[in-house]
Amino acid sequence: MSSTGASPARTLVRRRRSTELMLVVMAGLITAVAYTLASLGANAQIPARIGPFLGLLLLLVGVAHVAVRLLARGADGTLLPVAVLLHGIGYVMITRLDDELAALQTLWSFVAILAFVATLFLVQRTADLARYKWTLFFGGAFLLLLPMVPGLGVNINGARIWVRLGPMSFQPGEFAKIALAVFFAAYLAERRELIAASTWKIGPLRLPELQYIAPILVAWGFSVMVMVGQRDLGSSLLFFTLFVVMMWVATERVSYLVIGFVLFGAAAFMSWKMFGHVQTRVDIWLDPWEDEYGKGFQIVQALYGIGDGGIVGTGLGRGSPDKVPEAQNDFIFAAIGEEMGLVGATTVLMAYLLLIGAGLRIALRTDRTFDKLLATGLTTIIGVQAFIIIGGVIKVVPLTGITLPFVSYGGSSLLSNYIVLAILLRLSDASARRLGELPDDPTPRERWAAWNLRRRSRRAGLTDTEMHEVVS
Amino acid sequence: MNRKIRQLAGALIAMYIVLFAALNYWQVNRTEELASEPGNTRALIRQFDTPRGPIVTADGVVAARSVQAPGDSDVKFIRTYPTGDLLAHITGYYTFGLGASQLEQTKSGVLTGDTFTQQVRALEDIFSPTNDNSGELRLTVREDMQAVAKFLLGPREGSVVLMEVETGAVTAMWSYPSFDPNLVADPDYDAAFEYVTELQADDRDPLLANAYQQRYMPGSTFKVLTTGAALDAGVITLESFWEPAREFLPPQTSDPIENYGGSLCGGDLAEVFRRSCNIPFAETALALGAEGFQDGIARWGVGEEIPIDLPRPAASTIGDFDDIDQQLPLLAIRGFGQNDDQMVPIHMAMVAAAVANDGEMMAPFVVDAELDHDGRIISRTQPEVWQRPISRQTAGILQDLMVGVAENGTASCCIALDNGISVAAKTGTAQLNGPGEPERSHAWIVAFAPVEQPKYAVAVMLKGTNAEISAGTGGRLAGPIAKAMLDAVFAVDPPLPAETAPETSDG
Numbered sequence: 004m005s006s007t008g009a010s011p012a013r014t015l016v017r018r019r020r021s022t023e024l025m026l027v028v029m030a031g032l033i034t035a036v037a038y039t040l041a042s043l044g045a046n047a048q049i050p051a052r053i054g055p056f057l058g059l060l061l062l063l064v065g066v067a068h069v070a071v072r073l074l075a076r077g078a079d080g081t082l083l084p085v086a087v088l089l090h091g092i093g094y095v096m097i098t099r100l101d102d103e104l105a106a107l108q109t110l111w112s113f114v115a116i117l118a119f120v121a122t123l124f125l126v127q128r129t130a131d132l133a134r135y136k137w138t139l140f141f142g143g144a145f146l147l148l149l150p151m152v153p154g155l156g157v158n159i160n161g162a163r164i165w166v167r168l169g170p171m172s173f174q175p176g177e178f179a180k181i182a183l184a185v186f187f188a189a190y191l192a193e194r195r196e197l198i199a200a201s202t203w204k205i206g207p208l209r210l211p212e213l214q215y216i217a218p219i220l221v222a223w224g225f226s227v228m229v230m231v232g233q234r235d236l237g238s239s240l241l242f243f244t245l246f247v248v249m250m251w252v253a254t255e256r257v258s259y260l261v262i263g264f265v266l267f268g269a270a271a272f273m274s275w276k277m278f279g280h281v282q283t284r285v286d287i288w289l290d291p292w293e294d295e296y297g298k299g300f301q302i303v304q305a306l307y308g309i310g311d312g313g314i315v316g317t318g319l320g321r322g323s324p325d326k327v328p329e330a331q332n333d334f335i336f337a338a339i340g341e342e343m344g345l346v347g348a349t350t351v352l353m354a355y356l357l358l359i360g361a362g363l364r365i366a367l368r369t370d371r372t373f374d375k376l377l378a379t380g381l382t383t384i385i386g387v388q389a390f391i392i393i394g395g396v397i398k399v400v401p402l403t404g405i406t407l408p409f410v411s412y413g414g415s416s417l418l419s420n421y422i423v424l425a426i427l428l429r430l431s432d433a434s435a436r437r438l439g440e441l442p443d444d445p446t447p448r449e450r451w452a453a454w455n456l457r458r459r460s461r462r463a464g465l466t467d468t469e470m471h472e473v474v475s
Numbered sequence: 476m477n478r479k480i481r482q483l484a485g486a487l488i489a490m491y492i493v494l495f496a497a498l499n500y501w502q503v504n505r506t507e508e509l510a511s512e513p514g515n516t517r518a519l520i521r522q523f524d525t526p527r528g529p530i531v532t533a534d535g536v537v538a539a540r541s542v543q544a545p546g547d548s549d550v551k552f553i554r555t556y557p558t559g560d561l562l563a564h565i566t567g568y569y570t571f572g573l574g575a576s577q578l579e580q581t582k583s584g585v586l587t588g589d590t591f592t593q594q595v596r597a598l599e600d601i602f603s604p605t606n607d608n609s610g611e612l613r614l615t616v617r618e619d620m621q622a623v624a625k626f627l628l629g630p631r632e633g634s635v636v637l638m639e640v641e642t643g644a645v646t647a648m649w650s651y652p653s654f655d656p657n658l659v660a661d662p663d664y665d666a667a668f669e670y671v672t673e674l675q676a677d678d679r680d681p682l683l684a685n686a687y688q689q690r691y692m693p694g695s696t697f698k699v700l701t702t703g704a705a706l707d708a709g710v711i712t713l714e715s716f717w718e719p720a721r722e723f724l725p726p727q728t729s730d731p732i733e734n735y736g737g738s739l740c741g742g743d744l745a746e747v748f749r750r751s752c753n754i755p756f757a758e759t760a761l762a763l764g765a766e767g768f769q770d771g772i773a774r775w776g777v778g779e780e781i782p783i784d785l786p787r788p789a790a791s792t793i794g795d796f797d798d799i800d801q802q803l804p805l806l807a808i809r810g811f812g813q814n815d816d817q818m819v820p821i822h823m824a825m826v827a828a829a830v831a832n833d834g835e836m837m838a839p840f841v842v843d844a845e846l847d848h849d850g851r852i853i854s855r856t857q858p859e860v861w862q863r864p865i866s867r868q869t870a871g872i873l874q875d876l877m878v879g880v881a882e883n884g885t886a887s888c889c890i891a892l893d894n895g896i897s898v899a900a901k902t903g904t905a906q907l908n909g910p911g912e913p914e915r916s917h918a919w920i921v922a923f924a925p926v927e928q929p930k931y932a933v934a935v936m937l938k939g940t941n942a943e944i945s946a947g948t949g950g951r952l953a954g955p956i957a958k959a960m961l962d963a964v965f966a967v968d969p970p971l972p973a974e975t976a977p978e979t980s981d982g
Contacts, residue, residue: 252479295514303514309501310509311517323520345502352491352498359491363484367477375476379483386487390494397497 012440019080020072026084027064034060034091037319041099041342044320059109060091063116071428074123077435078428079365085357086409086424090417092351093410096338099320100331104412111414115421122425127446129433132426133373136189143182146175147225147242151232163233164404176229176238177406177419180384181426184245187222188377191253195372199254210258222246223263227270234280236271237391237403243267244387249380253372288401301328305337305396309348316344331412333404336396351410352393359386362427369434378430381423519571523550527586528609530566530578533646533843536618538562539569539579541609544662554579554660560653561621564684565614565785565841568656572664573671577684578612578842581786585610585845585853592853610853611846615644623963624649627956632679633917633937634686634820637960640828640929642858643837645783646964648821650685652677687781687788687839690817691936694905694949695735695751695885696919697812699826702748703865703873704771705759713872717741717755725761725807732757732807735904735948748876749884751902753811760810765799768806775826775836775864781819782838782861791818812903824934827921829862830877831899831929834870836862877901878926889954890922893962896970897926900957902949907939915939920953924961925970933957 035057042050050056064087071078094112098105126132132139150156150163157165157172165172191198198215210216222243230239247263275281283298291299291306304327311317324330324338331338340348362382366375385408392411395402406416436443445453501509510518523544530539538561541552554569556562567577575583584590588597588608597608624635624647637647654674661667674682683689705711719741722731732754734740740752747755760768772793781788794815799806808814821839829836838861845853865873877899881890886900903919916939923932935953 248483252476252483255476255479292512306501307509307512307515307517309498310506311515311521313502313506317521321521321524323517323524326517326520340498340502345498348498348502349495352495356488356491359484359487363480363487366480372476375480379480383483383487386490390487390490393494394490394497397494397501399493399497 012438016077016435016441019078020076023071023080023083024068026081027068027087028061030084030088030091031060031064033088034095037092037095038098041095041319044318044342045099063112067116067119070120070123074120074127075428075432077441078432079361081357082361082424082427082431085354085361086421089351089354089409092339092347093335093407093412095319096324096335096342096410097331097412099342100325100338104331107414108412108417111417114414115417118418119421119425122422123429126426126429127448129371129374129377129430132185132377133189133192136186139182140186140190143179143186144225146179146182147229148232149175151228156233164235164238174406174413174415176233176235177415178422180238180242180245181381181419181422183242184249184380184384185377185426187246187249188373188380191249191376192371192373195253198250199256201256201258210262223266223270226267227274230270230274231278234278235404236281236284236401237388237395237405240267240391240403241384241388241405245380245383248383249376252379253376284401284403288398291398301334302396302398302402304328305334306398308337308341309397312341312344312348314345316340316342316347318342332406333392333411334396335407335411336393339410340397355386355389355408358382361431362386365427365431365434369430369437371433371437374430374433378427381427385420385423520550522583522587523552523571525587526552526607526609527554527569528588528611528846528848530562530586530612530614532558532562532614532616532618532621534617534619538614538618539566539656550662553662554656556656556660558618558621559657560655561618561625561649562614562616563653563656564650564686565616565648566656568659570660570667571662573659573667576682577785581784582612582842582845585612588848590845590853593847596847596849596851608848610848611850612842613844613846614841615639615646615843615856616648616841617646617964617967619967620647620960620964621649623647624960625651627959628937631937632940633935635936635956635960636686636821636824636934637964638821638824638828638839638932640831640923640932641837643825643828643839643861644843644856644858645821645839645841646931647960648684648686648841650820652679652681654681684785685820687783687785687819687821690789690791690819690822691917691938692905692907693812693816693818693823694903694917694919695753695812696823696826696901696903696921696934696949697816697818698748698751698756698903699830699873699877699901699921700772700775700777700864701756701759701763701768701810701812702744702876703830703869704768704774705763706869706872707774707865708763708767708771710762710767711744711759713744715744715755717743717747717752717758720754723754723757723807725757725804727802728804730804732804745876745879748901749879751880751885756811757807758810761803761807763810765796765803765806768810769793769796774862775829776822776862777818781822781825782859783821784840784842784856789819791822792816812905820934820936823919823921823936824932825861827877827901827923827934828929828932829864830870830873831923831932832870833867834863834865835860836864874899874926877923881922885948885950886920886922886954888950890920890950890958892924892958892965894965896924896961896965898922898924898958898961899926900954902954904948905939918947918952919949920957922957922961924965928971930968930970931961931964933960935960 097108149166155166156163157167159165164174164176166175198211201211203210226239226243229235250259287299291302295303308324319342322341324341327334327337359382366378369375388408392405392407394400408420527541529537531537538558539556542555544550544553567579569575569579588610593608628651634650638645658670659667719739721739724731734753740750777791780790793809805814809816825836838859840856844855847853880886881898881900885902890898890900892898900922905917907915918937921934923929935956937952
């Protein structure tokens with residue numbers, strides 16, 4: 004598999020990269036056209052900064068693409084372009100809603116792409132992640148609970164999911180979800196047989212030893228804490244779904260799915276009974292018009308906007324999405340539905356389905372349990388998160404404050420989603436190497452370690468053959 | 476694990492299908508219900524975010540235009556009306572909270588550029604730096620004539636209509652009281668609402684364009700219609716003669732009909748028309764019979780809405796005819812324009828114009844042309860004949876009869892035009908009070924000029940709301956207004972000199 008020229012597999016890999024380049028450029032162009040249209044629609048003029056904007060945009064996506072070429076050249080070719088497209092649509096919408104936020108979002112885009120490249124660079128072997136599972140577990144738990152620390156956590160719109168440190172504020176939950184997904188993938192990869200083995204039965208449900216079910220109880224505890232302590236139903240639901248789905252996939256036992264959702268349902272019911280804000284959310288979900296100008300205002304306005312958009316939308320820059328409070332964050336999907344209509348909104352849904360498809364394909368292709376579970380977990384995060392917020396905006400599920408991945412305004416969200424994307428690309432690159440689609444060359448770090456080892460062994464007076472024996 | 480992952484994929488796809496279905500529900504099924512929710516202001520905001528073209532009078536004065544809204548406003552543009560109340564009944568108003576009226580309502584598509592023609596033309600300009608596609612309305616109404624009408628009527632309630640005989644183009648159409656559309660379109664909703672509430676409470680109906688949306692008892696001006704119908708039916712001729720009389724007792728009653736002021740009145744058709752005796756026309760109506768009278772009058776368009784290019788026009792009427800055979804005195808009285816006869820002011824101008832136009836009654840219009848953003852004409856109003864109420868011959872006879880009124884009859888006091896331009900007219904004084912009640916009457920006049928080559932027809936109506944009007948007659952009160960109106964329009968648009976006028980008949 005080494006240097007015998009262009010084998011079919013290597014051509015495949017190369018084609019994958021040129022497809023990615025083409026798609027990324029296309030996503031960039033769509034964004035540029037949308038940006039121009041939005042400006043034309045709103046101000047009747049071609050935006051003055053279109054030149055610099057285009058340059059910046061192409062530079063950013065170019066950097067991301069080159070990073071994949073250098074650091075993960077066997078990776079799936081559709082993930083990055085789809086993410087760029089979503090990011091671009093979101094950016095256009097944010098610019099259209101608020102110039103100041105757009106400037107900040109530009110900065111966050113830079114940071115997010117940097118984080119993307121850094122993740123690809125730092126995580127060159129998927130096993131590196133598994134190795135730090137306990138660090139990630141405690142780090143994730145710490146981040147998750149951070150907003151509940153008095154003095155640090157900030158209440159914004161009723162939810163306590165923000166942490167403010169001086170001038171900086173961020174949503175630690177966005178990062179916690181990655182850390183916890185990695186931890187769970189690693190934990191379950193090691194113990195899935197033990198957990199799957201059931202020793203006692205309750206009715207039709209077969210359960211494992213209590214000690215092996217402990218993590219799911221811990222996860223449930225976390226979710227309840229998030230739900231109660233941070234009043235954040237969306238994140239709580241997201242975490243819990245993540246854990247339950249990963250348990251279910253790892254153990255292949257439906258009982259986990261059932262137990263998980265029974266537990267969560269019980270917690271949700273309790274909090275509905277006990278907390279006014281949960282009841283309010285449910286009431287608004289059932290009939291937002293009952294309090295149209297009060298608590299239901301945001302969702303009613305969002306529905307007016309979406310309805311006004313109709314099939315083809317009002318046209319970019321020609322609707323009034325600013326009538327919806329927080330349109331740039333949780334409600335950005337309403338703005339898309341209004342100005343781009345059913346066509347644009349469906350495009351966004353399709354984009355998430357493509358991400359889900361690509362993510363789960365990575366999980367299917369690899370034969371390593373950890374990689375499988377991690378790809379499943381990260382994909383579930385994106386798919387479920389987008390579902391929860393889109394469903395909330397269009398009154399399919401109760402509304403919960405949570406960002407739309409890649410699309411919503413916000414540094415924490417963009418950063419964490421690009422990190423997820425980088426990890427998915429790494430997982431996909433790893434499986435391509437294992438499938439022999441390209442040579443599994445040692446990473447620079449491994450080369451350095453090997454060189455170091457050789458140097459030390461030479462100093463110790465070992466010959467190369469002896470060395471080889473020591474290493475193997 | 477792969478089976479579970481595939482099941483997960485299926486579950487996620489199912490979830491997104493639910494989202495897609497919900498999107499369809501809101502964006503396809505429910506879009507109209509959402510749009511009609513009272514709390515939904517998006518369609519309105521969108522309208523106010525797009526520029527809206529001006530409404531311009533025939534003499535080039537802007538009657539309505541959009542200006543940039545003040546910075547703190549919800550919308551980008553607000554509508555202003557530089558001519559104030561002068562053209563309010565024609566332009567109407569366009570407001571955020573109180574809807575729209577008149578041309579602002581019916582021609583909204585042209586003004587915003589939403590008509591098919593404009594949309595197609597806009598495609599050519601898709602890459603132009605502006606997306607302003609707004610259209611313009613050019614009126615037939617002249618701002619200066621409108622101002623003359625307003626000045627002449629002053630604080631008296633009533634209407635003045637001036638129109639072109641051959642086309643039906645309305646040159647002036649003023650009613651007092653009017654209203655200020657600027658105050659209705661006030662971006663301060665509360666102030667606007669208060670103003671409109673006040674207007675609605677006013678029993679003089681300032682919001683209503685009385686000239687075409689209201690009807691009034693026409694008095695003797697109605698004799699033009701009765702005479703036309705009777706001449707066409709052959710019931711009377713120029714040679715008909717009525718013995719001078721003070722009283723006439725129609726069948727089925729003991730209450731006699733009198734002439735105006737109880738005078739002794741009679742003679743041939745020219746004389747009874749000139750002096751506006753009542754009894755001959757009462758007899759003529761009876762001679763036509765209920766059916767003949769009703770049919771003859773209906774041919775003038777009475778009973779149908781005025782076919783003007785403005786919303787919600789009124790229809791003239793001669794009342795209920797169901798059991799008129801048992802109430803012949805009422806038929807007789809309706810013959811000279813009393814009882815249940817009610818005419819829309821602009822309809823009386825159209826009657827005079829039809830007489831002048833050899834028996835063809837044109838549909839009136841106020842919009843001359845619709846223009847796109849580049850000033851290209853989208854459509855120009857083509858004059859249309861609405862009714863042919865009388866034959867050309869009958870029209871000729873009526874023209875002569877009306878000349879008689881202007882020269883030696885009830886209008887001779889007041890209608891003679893400057894520069895010797897010939898004129899024909901008919902006056903009316905509609906008695907509104909029952910016997911024994913204080914005098915109350917509407918004063919009317921209709922006229923056209925020049926007689927040889929008729930160009931303009933005018934109708935003036937003063938409502939009998941005060942003692943001055945009620946004590947006067949149509950000739951004395953409305954006559955000077957009609958004269959001044961015609962003098963004014965001929966000052967800016969002089970008739971062709973008689974000798975160069977093209978011969979119409981045996982040339």
